[in-house]
Amino acid sequence: MKALHFGAGNIGKGFIGYLLNKTGYDVCFADINQQMVDRLNKNESYIVELLDDSHTVEVISPVTALNVITQEARVIDAIVEADLITTSVGVNNLSRIANIVSKGLLKRVKENKKRLDIMANENAIHATSTLKQEIERHVTSGEMKEISFFIGFPNSAIDRLALSRSGGEGEIALVEPMYEWIINKSEMINLDLPLIKNASYVDDLEPYIERKLYIVNMGHAATAYIGFLTGHTTIQSALANPGIERFVRNTLNEASQYIIRKFSIENEDMSSFIEKTMKRFKNENISDDIFRVGRSPIRKIGYEERLTKPTRESFDAGLSIEYLTMAVAAAFLFDNPHDEESVILQKYISEKGIDQAILHFTQIKNKELRNKMKEKYDVFKNSSSETLAQLIK
Ligand SMILES: NC(=O)C1=CN([C@@H]2O[C@H](COP(=O)(O)OP(=O)(O)OC[C@H]3O[C@@H](n4cnc5c(N)ncnc54)[C@H](O)[C@@H]3O)[C@@H](O)[C@H]2O)C=CC1
Numbered sequence: 001m002k003a004l005h006f007g008a009g010n011i012g013k014g015f016i017g018y019l020l021n022k023t024g025y026d027v028c029f030a031d032i033n034q035q036m037v038d039r040l041n042k043n044e045s046y047i048v049e050l051l052d053d054s055h056t057v058e059v060i061s062p063v064t065a066l067n068v069i070t071q072e073a074r075v076i077d078a079i080v081e082a083d084l085i086t087t088s089v090g091v092n093n094l095s096r097i098a099n100i101v102s103k104g105l106l107k108r109v110k111e112n113k114k115r116l117d118i119m120a121n122e123n124a125i126h127a128t129s130t131l132k133q134e135i136e137r138h139v140t141s142g143e144m145k146e147i148s149f150f151i152g153f154p155n156s157a158i159d160r161l162a163l164s165r166s167g168g169e170g171e172i173a174l175v176e177p178m179y180e181w182i183i184n185k186s187e188m189i190n191l192d193l194p195l196i197k198n199a200s201y202v203d204d205l206e207p208y209i210e211r212k213l214y215i216v217n218m219g220h221a222a223t224a225y226i227g228f229l230t231g232h233t234t235i236q237s238a239l240a241n242p243g244i245e246r247f248v249r250n251t252l253n254e255a256s257q258y259i260i261r262k263f264s265i266e267n268e269d270m271s272s273f274i275e276k277t278m279k280r281f282k283n284e285n286i287s288d289d290i291f292r293v294g295r296s297p298i299r300k301i302g303y304e305e306r307l308t309k310p311t312r313e314s315f316d317a318g319l320s321i322e323y324l325t326m327a328v329a330a331a332f333l334f335d336n337p338h339d340e341e342s343v344i345l346q347k348y349i350s351e352k353g354i355d356q357a358i359l360h361f362t363q364i365k366n367k368e369l370r371n372k373m374k375e376k377y378d379v380f381k382n383s384s385s386e387t388l389a390q391l392i393k
């Protein structure tokens, strides 16, 4: 079986490629990073190291890699021949792969009538549907109809802390032991393939993807932004501070009220989910950079995203948003000169002011809610990191 995976990054190698390999697929990675492509092709393998006390190491082989820009024709052929296509390029990059994927699918539906599923595995609600919409922009409605007859677009939710390092031994993916890949079976078109090893198949993805994004990713982002403001460089050092740990727990407790109500989840189940999540964040076998976890702040304060959605839903329901609004405010202060979105965000705030920035980036209509965020922003902005550490206690 052949799998084509777009994005040979941390999740591509450490999670998706790993499980596809375990299921029996020959995995071909498609990426824009030529050095990565060369390293993977040189060894026809990479290493996955578990971030637990034993640091177990596994070699993932065989793998190959293609450059989506310089080897377009070969990527298109790989689309024609694939039994499964997956991505983890970052949700904002789905529009960038849509052109080549469309070309491949148009060729495929002429030459290979086998049904095929494409799955975008990104931290976002309905990422695969987003990819499908992007593909629609590159083909006629008639072509899309033909594509939709043969190609399925199942959405999924993925969860695994994945980092990496490159060493003399080649590509090394560093991953926590725990992982969760949940796939919407009702959107699949090809049910003849073996199930992906240890993936879960459900008919309703919503509770899983919302819990992932609005609890796990929200809490992680909140840790990064508050950690940054209080002068920490890693998630682990931030959470070693009892005040920050309490702060993060409080954001998780607030956001969980929205999830509990929406999906009728038991309080006890949510509490144990939060405990598990905190334990993962605090994993001492990981040194997780604040800038990695806080990356792309504009994406993370978007209307449907991890910080904004639980805050506005909780506000509308009359629930507490004291800590969530602090987390949003901290995101607006995330200043990393190496992060394109952070640079754009800070420039926007300095030119147009925080009021306009909150409206522009969160798209929240309610002025009262925006003002609550602004109040927190003003307090944070005018506090030293020491005062801040006191404030969030
Ligand atoms: N790292 C993590 O712990 C987790 C990440 N995710 C999600 O997985 C996705 C990937 O994240 P990471 O692997 O951490 O990022 P990453 O930056 O390590 O990997 C992304 C890869 O995509 C490639 N890429 C970018 N644009 C491309 C394009 N146009 N065509 C082909 N390849 C392209 C990059 O060169 C890179 O190798 C994101 O959506 C992220 O939100 C989800 C759960 C955990």
Ligand SMILES: O=P(O)(O)OC[C@H]1O[C@](O)(CO)[C@@H](O)[C@@H]1O
Residues within 6 Å of the ligand: 123, 158, 159, 160, 161, 162, 216, 217, 220, 292, 293, 294, 295
């Ligand atoms: O691109 P994003 O959304 O920051 O994705 C990476 C984040 O998702 C997480 O996987 C949580 O599953 C974290 O490891 C990481 O902070």
